[in-house]
Amino acid sequence: MSRSQANGGRLLLGTLLLVGTATTLAAQTDSTGFNWWFPPQSSTSAAEIDAEIMLIFWITAVAFLAVMLALGGIVWRYRFREGRAASAVAGNARLELIWGGILLAILLFLAFNSQAVWGGLKGEKPKNPDLIVEVRPRQFQWDVRYAGRDKLFGTPDDITAINQITVPLGKQVLVRLQAQDVIHSFFVPEFRMKQDAVPGMETNFWFRATRLAKLEVVCAELCGLGHGVMRGILTVMPPDSFDVWYQKKMEEKQKQQGGKIAGMLRSPFVLSLPNTGSAWVESNLLLRQPSPLVLSLSKYERRRLPQRWRKHHQAAQHQQEANLAATLFQNGGSL
Ligand SMILES: [Cu+2]
Numbered sequence: 001m002s003r004s005q006a007n008g009g010r011l012l013l014g015t016l017l018l019v020g021t022a023t024t025l026a027a028q029t030d031s032t033g034f035n036w037w038f039p040p041q042s043s044t045s046a047a048e049i050d051a052e053i054m055l056i057f058w059i060t061a062v063a064f065l066a067v068m069l070a071l072g073g074i075v076w077r078y079r080f081r082e083g084r085a086a087s088a089v090a091g092n093a094r095l096e097l098i099w100g101g102i103l104l105a106i107l108l109f110l111a112f113n114s115q116a117v118w119g120g121l122k123g124e125k126p127k128n129p130d131l132i133v134e135v136r137p138r139q140f141q142w143d144v145r146y147a148g149r150d151k152l153f154g155t156p157d158d159i160t161a162i163n164q165i166t167v168p169l170g171k172q173v174l175v176r177l178q179a180q181d182v183i184h185s186f187f188v189p190e191f192r193m194k195q196d197a198v199p200g201m202e203t204n205f206w207f208r209a210t211r212l213a214k215l216e217v218v219c220a221e222l223c224g225l226g227h228g229v230m231r232g233i234l235t236v237m238p239p240d241s242f243d244v245w246y247q248k249k250m251e252e253k254q255k256q257q258g259g260k261i262a263g264m265l266r267s268p269f270v271l272s273l274p275n276t277g278s279a280w281v282e283s284n285l286l287l288r289q290p291s292p293l294v295l296s297l298s299k300y301e302r303r304r305l306p307q308r309w310r311k312h313h314q315a316a317q318h319q320q321e322a323n324l325a326a327t328l329f330q331n332g333g334s335l
Pocket of ligand 1: 137138140183184185219220221222223227230
C-alpha cells in the first residue's frame with residue numbers, strides 16, 4: 001500500500017468515527033435538549049442526582065484533560081534529541097504536597113456536597129405520604145400491594161398486583177421494600193432511584209413522579225437465571241385517573257371475592273357486627289355452607305380469633321347475625 005493510500009484510509013476511518021459519534025450524540029437529544037445519555041428526569045430527586053453526577057463528571061473531565069495535556073507536553077518537551085542525556089528525578093516534596101492537598105480538598109468537597117444531597121433525598125421518611133406501596137420482589141417478579149386510602153395493610157381496601165406499579169403524578173409515594181428470597185434491587189432509571197431489596201429487612205424509599213410515563217422497573221441485582229426478564233412496569237397517571245383506576249381494581253377484587261364466596265372463602269375477610277362498629281379480621285378462616293350462612297370455624301381458626309371476636313363468632317351462628325354476615329360476604333367482604 002502506498003503512503004497516500006494509507007493516509008486516505010486513516011482519513012476515512014477518522015471521518016467515520018466522527019460521523020458515528022455525532023450521530024450517537026444527536027440520537028440522545030430529546031424534547032428537553034441534549035441530555036448526556038441520561039433517560040428523561042421523571043422524579044423530583046432526579047435533577048439533584050444528575051447535578052451531582054455532572055459535577056463529578058466535570059471535575060474528572062478537567063482533571064483528565066489537565067493530566068493528558070501535561071503528559072503530552074512532557075513527552076514533547078523531553079523527546080529524543082541527538083546528544084541529550086537523560087537526568088534522574090528524585091521527586092519534589094513541595095509539589096506533591098500541593099497536588100495532594102488539592103486532591104484532598106476536592107474529595108472532601110464532593111463528600112460533604114453529596115452527603116447533603118443524599119441526606120435531603122433519603123434522610124427523613126415522610127410522615128404522611130399520599131400513597132403507601134409494598135413491593136416484595138422474588139425470583140423473578142415484583143409482588144405489589146397498595147395500602148389504599150386508609151394507608152394500612154391488611155385492610156379491605158388493599159389491592160395487589162404483579163409487576164404493575166401505578167402511582168399518581170406529583171404525589172408522594174412511600175415504598176416499603178423487602179425481598180422474599182434473595183437480594184434484588186428496585187431500579188427506575190428515569191427516577192434516578194435504585195434500592196436494594198434484602199430478605200428479612202424492610203427498606204423504605206419515597207419519590208414524587210414528575211412526568212406522565214410508563215417506566216420500566218428493572219432488577220439491578222443479579223438474582224438468578226430469570227434476572228434478565230425480571231421486569232415491572234411503573235405507570236404514572238394523573239391523580240384523578242389514578243383514583244378511577246384504583247376504584248376499578250377494588251371492584252375487580254370484590255367481584256373475584258364474590259365468586260369465591262359461593263364456594264369457599266379464604267382470608268382476608270371482614271367480620272362486622274352491630275354495635276361494634278366495623279372491624280376486620282385477617283386470617284386463614286374458612287367459610288363453609290354459603291346459605292343460610294353459618295360460620296363454621298375449626299378449633300384452630302377459633303383460637304386465632306381475638307377474644308372479643310369469639311363471642312361474636314358464636315353469635316353469628318344465630319340467624320340474624322348470619323344474614324348480616326351473608327350480606328357482608330356477598331358484598332365481597334365490605335359493608
Ligand atoms: Cu431480581
